[in-house]
Amino acid sequence: MPQLLQLNSLNLATLIRPGDTVMWGQANAEPLPLTQALMAQRKKIGRFKVMLGIANSPTCLPEHADCVDFMSYCGAGANRELASAGLLDILPSHYSELPALIASGALRIDVLLLQLAPANAEGRYSLGIASEYLLPALEHARVVIAEVNRQAPWTYGERSLGAEDLHAILYTDRAPLENPVSRIRDSDQRIAGHIAGLIEDGSTLQMGIGAIPDAVLSALGEHRDLGAHSGSLGDGVARLMHSGVITNQRKTRDRGISVGGILMGSRLLHDFASNNRAIELRSTRYTHDAQVLASIDRLVAINSAVEVDLTGQINSEVATGNYVGAVGGALDFIRGARDAKGGLPIIALPSTAGAYSRIVARLSGPVTIARSDAGIIVTEFGVADLRGLTLKQRVVKMLDIAHPDHRPMIQAQLDAIGYARFP
Structure with missing residues (x-):
């Protein structure tokens, strides 16, 4: 059974090691309480790397580079501040190549942070807002930590998750991030x-x-x-x-x-x-x-x-x-x-x-x-x-x-x- 986490006593240093590469769902799929705790606890963990997608939140800031190495396939959203500061290493890869890079270990993912929708009647969790490269990462990560968000949408896809797929769970009840409305000229x-x-x-x-x-x-x-x-x-x-x-x-x-x-x-x-x-x-x-x-x-x-x-x-x-x-x-x-x-x-x-x-x-x-x-x-x-x-x-x-x-x-x-x- 996965470890049950409490936000007020969350200690990610027991799950994440120095030198690990951490990935999470991009944009609105970001498990915000987990990623914010990760940045807050970075010094306790020791130096590690983060693989970012599109960032719709200011979770990762230039001052966090004191303990974190940032990489991404893109400079979109809040990543631009890291890129402008010279702190974002870019992986110039076609999107179709990301799963193979993860599977081969060329892009090693040690820890995966997920935002999931609550379990259904069969006890299965949905990946909710994103599947994309999270599914290949799920197959290869050493540790999978899930935010189970009561307000995340339960969506269908290639697979759902069971308790056996998770090492730790944090239960939350919050509105997921949203994309801002585009200004159409x-x-x-x-x-x-x-x-x-x-x-x-x-x-x-x-x-x-x-x-x-x-x-x-x-x-x-x-x-x-x-x-x-x-x-x-x-x-x-x-x-x-x-x-x-x-x-x-x-x-x-x-x-x-x-x-x-x-x-x-x-x-x-x-x-x-x-x-x-x-x-x-x-x-x-x-x-x-x-x-x-x-x-x-x-x-x-x-x-x-x-x-x-x-x-x-x-x-x-x-x-x-x-x-x-x-x-x-x-x-x-x-x-x-x-x-x-x-x-x-x-x-x-x-x-x-x-x-x-x-x-x-x-x-x-x-x-x-x-x-x-x-x-x-x-x-x-x-x-x-x-x-x-x-x-x-x-x-x-x-x-x-x-x-x-x-x-x-x-x-x-x-x-x-x-x-x-x-x-």
Whole structure:
């Protein structure tokens, strides 16, 4: 039987060793009482490492680096403060590779902290808000510590947990974290309009997170029999399922079910997903698998980027010298949509960020996605379908979707490079 923990006498040093690597559910799946206790007790434990996902809470702060080494696959959310301070080591891995890295020990996970929904009548706990890479970690961690949160949604997925899977349990009753409401701008709505015009009835959607995906989902109210297969599911998916737009009835895989790895939304989403058999959360091994994705007809993959150059090279990681994004799962889904019958691999981004153009002659950061994988690029000024185009043809298409005020500057940069040497 697992050890029962009490918050007022919680001593994680009896379970976590110096040198351990600790992982927990990202975003709203974070077991907040456990992670806050971990940071508070870091000196008692001794130096250890934390593998972070997206952080929706300020649990990990730069001052905690006195005893903690931080690593992550991304610089999103509260991770940006650690990254700006030079205290976040980045694992530049495709999301689909994380399970194999964990299984091989290349990404060793010693201690796993989970937020679970209470046990059902059969005594089985649900992973609640996230499954994704937590399932592979569960198979390999030496110690599994669970916050069993009375308010966490009970969701269906690949597996549930029993007492035999847990070493210690902390019972709580608190509202899980929620994603803030996206601020949708006029440019986001215009981008969403372009994308909605590309999507056929019966398509299956993969959405990233943020204002543009939210705007796209809001623009699909007149569509019919859409499906969902995504790394994350948000409030927009719940709304479209409730209204009958997302039915999953024309999916060629997992018919009738919206499949995701994590819930990334508000209480509206948590309540809708709880005990709802039309939603299943599964491992990254499934949600990002190349063969699975290629088998989903009319898969529409919609992801964002920091900047795109005139030939279709994509930087999704670094902006103005700061690590703000991730390699993540974008390429997994772009390739999946490319290989799927009738699929659409879409990268969507506003044409500008402040005074800067996001359509550029040359990237200011790394090439996260090669131009050989480029598909459809969308800004508020239109759609550039780069599939099958030469470099010179791509330049023309990309200039057409840049902000008109920046086109002369981009053209001047291009002239300075020269077509023959570009790039």
